[in-house]
Amino acid sequence: MGLLGSLSPSIVNLTALSGIWLGNNSLSGVIPDLSSLKLLEILHLEDNQLTGDIPSSLGDIKTLSELFLQNNNLTGRIPDSLVGRPGLKVRTSGNQFLSPTPS
Numbered sequence: 001m002g003l004l005g006s007l008s009p010s011i012v013n014l015t016a017l018s019g020i021w022l023g024n025n026s027l028s029g030v031i032p033d034l035s036s037l038k039l040l041e042i043l044h045l046e047d048n049q050l051t052g053d054i055p056s057s058l059g060d061i062k063t064l065s066e067l068f069l070q071n072n073n074l075t076g077r078i079p080d081s082l083v084g085r086p087g088l089k090v091r092t093s094g095n096q097f098l099s100p101t102p103s
Contacts (some may be wrong), residue, residue: 010027012036042066
């Protein structure tokens with residue numbers, strides 16, 4: 001797509017979103033707290049330049065079924081609330097985590 005910049009924190013105001021597909025861009029910065037997006041099922045942010053930790057608040061989104069974050073510059077630990085959660089596909093390879101990655 002060729003999008004540059006960061007993921008705007010104001011995305012949290014779009015509470016009816018069920019999917020965010022922003023993979024394969026040049027997005028940078030941290031992933032904002034998206035826990036207000038209670039209907040979010042799919043979050044694709046793979047193949048960008050995102051940094052920082054995966055927000056543990058993503059585990060609060062009970063409808064989330066796909067979380068694709070591979071090939072960014074994410075660090076820290078993968079939140080326990082996301083590891084091994086039934087019905088959730090998590091892809092995080094290609095980052096620099098301090099704990100083992102699920103895939």
